[in-house]
Amino acid sequence: MAIKKIVAGEEFSPTNSTGGELASSVNSLIDVVEHPETGNAELASRLGETQNEVGNLKMTISRDGTAAKKLFSRSALGEIDLNYIVSGDSNRSNNFNNMINYYNTLLGQIGVAVVDNSRSGQSGLNWKNGASSPTVQEAIDATPGTGATTLLEYSFGPNDSGTNSEIKAALKGGVELYLAAKPDATVVLCSPVRTSGKYGSLISIYEEIAQELGLQLIKPHTIIEPYDNDPRFKQDNVHLNNYGSQRLLHFILSNMVDEVTRSSITIPDLGVITPPDANINVVTKVGYWNYSDGVYKPTPDTWRCTEIIPVEPNYTLHVDHGGTTDKVYWYDIDGVFISAGSMPSVGANVYNVVVPSGAYGMALNITDDGATYDALSYVIDVHYVIEEQNYMSPEDTNVNMALGFPRQNKMLLDSNGKTGSKGQVLVSLGLGKTQWTTIEGLGETTQFMWV
Numbered sequence: 264m265a266i267k268k269i270v271a272g273e274e275f276s277p278t279n280s281t282g283g284e285l286a287s288s289v290n291s292l293i294d295v296v297e298h299p300e301t302g303n304a305e306l307a308s309r310l311g312e313t314q315n316e317v318g319n320l321k322m323t324i325s326r327d328g329t330a331a332k333k334l335f336s337r338s339a340l341g342e343i344d345l346n347y348i349v350s351g352d353s354n355r356s357n358n359f360n361n362m363i364n365y366y367n368t369l370l371g372q373i374g375v376a377v378v379d380n381s382r383s384g385q386s387g388l389n390w391k392n393g394a395s396s397p398t399v400q401e402a403i404d405a406t407p408g409t410g411a412t413t414l415l416e417y418s419f420g421p422n423d424s425g426t427n428s429e430i431k432a433a434l435k436g437g438v439e440l441y442l443a444a445k446p447d448a449t450v451v452l453c454s455p456v457r458t459s460g461k462y463g464s465l466i467s468i469y470e471e472i473a474q475e476l477g478l479q480l481i482k483p484h485t486i487i488e489p490y491d492n493d494p495r496f497k498q499d500n501v502h503l504n505n506y507g508s509q510r511l512l513h514f515i516l517s518n519m520v521d522e523v524t525r526s527s528i529t530i531p532d533l534g535v536i537t538p539p540d541a542n543i544n545v546v547t548k549v550g551y552w553n554y555s556d557g558v559y560k561p562t563p564d565t566w567r568c569t570e571i572i573p574v575e576p577n578y579t580l581h582v583d584h585g586g587t588t589d590k591v592y593w594y595d596i597d598g599v600f601i602s603a604g605s606m607p608s609v610g611a612n613v614y615n616v617v618v619p620s621g622a623y624g625m626a627l628n629i630t631d632d633g634a635t636y637d638a639l640s641y642v643i644d645v646h647y648v649i650e651e652q653n654y655m656s657p658e659d660t661n662v663n664m665a666l667g668f669p670r671q672n673k674m675l676l677d678s679n680g681k682t683g684s685k686g687q688v689l690v691s692l693g694l695g696k697t698q699w700t701t702i703e704g705l706g707e708t709t710q711f712m713w714v
Contacts, residue, residue, distance in 0.1 A: 330449045331414055331449055331451055331519040331520075332519065332521040333521075334412070334414055335373070335375075335520045336523065338373065338375060338524070339524040339527070343411075343412040344374075344376065345374075345375045345376070345414065346375075346376050346405070346406065346407060347370055347376065347378065347413075347414050347416070348380050348402050348405055348406065348414070348415040349379055349380060349381050350380040350381055350390065350397065350416065350418065350419070351381040351385075351416070351417070351418035351419060351453075352383060352384060352385045352418070352421060352422055353382075353576075354418060354455075354456065355418060356379060356381040356382055356383060360503055360505055360507070360508040361505055361508070362512065363377070363381070365505075365509055365512055369512065369516065369530075370516075372528050378402075378405045379397075380401060380415075381397060382396065382397055383575055384576070384595075384623045385397060385422060385596070386420075386422040386423045386433070386596075387419030387423050387430070387433045387434040388423055388433035388437075389596075390437050391434075391437030391440060395596065395597060399437050399440050403445060406448055409445055409446055409447040409448075410445030410446065410447045410448025410449075411447040413445065413448045413449070414448070414450075414451060414519070415441065415448055415450045415451070416451050416453055416515065417438060417450055417451070417452050418452070418453040418455075419437070420455060420465040420468070420469075421462070421465070422596070427464055427467075427468060430464075430465070430468060431468045431471065431472065434469075434472060435472045435476070438450055438452075438472065438476060439476070442476075450476075451479045451480075451481060451519060452469050452472060452479065452480045453481045453482075453515060454466045454480065454481070454484070455484065456483050456484050456487035456511065457487065457491055458484050458488060462484070466482060469482075479519075486510065486511075486514050486664055487510065487511060487514075495655060495659075496510065499577045500577060501576075501577050502575075502577065505533070506659075509530075509660050510660050513530065513660075513661060513664070530657045531657075542644070542646045543573075543574070543580075543646060544572075545569050545584075545627075545645050546569060547568065547569055547570075547643070548568060548569070548570060549564045549567065550564070550567075551566035551568050551628050552568055552590075552592045552627075552628055554592075554603050555603075557592045557593075557594065557600030558600070559626075564633065565631055565632065565633045565634070566629075566633060567586065567630050567633045567636050567637070568626065568627060568628045568629055569584075569629065571624040571625065571626045572645065573623065574624065574625045575618060575623070575647075576618050576620045576622050576623065577617070577618060578618050579615055579616070579617050580615070580618060580625070580646070580647060580648070581613075581614070581648050582613070582616060582627065582645050583613045583614075583643065583644040583645075584612070584627055584629050584643045584644075584645075585629075585636070585639060585641035585643065586627075586628075586629030586630035586641075587629075587632065588627075588628045588629060588630060588631075589605045589606045589608065589614060590603060590604070590605060590606075591603065591604055591606050591616055591626070592625065592626040592627070592628075593618075593624070593625060594623065594625070595621055595623060595624070598624060601621065615648060678692070678697050688700060
């Protein structure tokens with residue numbers, strides 16, 4: 264008999280479930296796995312499978328984050344050297360949000376090594392197929408042994424195209440390739456930061472993959488999307504700035520790092536963030552770019568143009584090349600020509616142009632009078648137009664995020680170098696010694712400052 268519910272009323276009540284009923288129900292469920300051999304044999308007979316096939320079954324990891332938390336806990340105890348791989352696109356790595364550096368800032372405090380396996384513009388398909396770096400093979404190569412000491416954070420999709428089935432096949436296929444090579448690694452999926460348009464479908468795809476592979480899924484859109492139009496958190500209409508990226512990482516880690524280890528992470532006050540050096544190196548050469556197909560033409564040699572310049576989509580570029588043309592050519596992440604056009608002028612031969620979505624390369628035609636231009640020795644200036652951000656404190660950055668996120672640990676340490684926990688106070692032991700101690704009757708006083 265299987266008990267559908269356990270009744271526990273007053274002591275000795277005749278309606279209570281008996282111990283015999285409970286034992287019978289539990290045994291009927293547990294006996295198939297109580298021994299590795301007899302259990303699998305019984306399971307095989309029930310499923311109609313061979314014993315060997317069932318014996319090779321692998322337990323799936325709980326999607327509540329237990330696996331990740333155990334890794335961080337073991338790392339904090341000095342049992343392992345935790346290896347943290349960040350696999351993603353411009354939501355992890357671009358020229359402006361410094362997010363990979365921030366991973367190191369936080370995780371470095373607890374001795375976790377961070378591996379950057381991300382790049383602006385990368386798709387899950389190209390990551391899986393190895394079409395462009397970073398790749399799944401690079402993630403495999405960065406994973407020691409069978410992966411038992413590695414956590415891979417996976418976040419692709421916005422740069423993938425095709426039907427939902429095709430995108431799912433690319434994303435799931437990449438994760439499966441990685442786990443096939445590193446079966447003991449822990450993979451945590453992280454879905455897009457917003458639900459509008461394509462992103463909503465991507466979140467559904469991530470939910471399906473997490474369910475099918477038994478992986479933890481973190482869905483940060485709940486804490487990012489409410490601020491999607493807030494310039495304090497956004498670099499542009501797509502990308503997060505430094506503060507938005509910090510907020511995102513706080514949320515990610517709060518869902519993976521166990522509470523004890525989290526208390527050792529101090530969220531730094533980074534002060535006023537000055538925009539990074541946004542100047543772009545530009546190389547000129549003889550020839551021109553053909554307007555109709557974006558193909559480079561080395562002749563006539565009277566022309567001067569630039570090499571293809573790596574750029575970030577959706578940002579504004581200031582261009583001052585000292586030439587006589589306003590033509591610009593755009594290329595995708597693989598160097599395939601997208602389109603050509605004219606740059607809006609903001610002065611004499613000076614232009615501001617917005618990099619189109621999907622464009623990661625830009626080329627310029629400068630002049631058809633190369634001899635005169637060469638004699639000028641003109642220094643080309645191409646830089647991003649970035650407004651300086653207003654200062655935000657850690658409390659501002661983490662506004663309206665519930666308890667449980669990495670915290671700014673401002674609590675005192677006792678003589679043993681420990682901070683307090685719930686219901687504890689710092690007491691003097693004499694001779695300059697102090698200790699956090701539980702005092703009866705203090706209730707649930709929280710000794711940590713959370714942000």
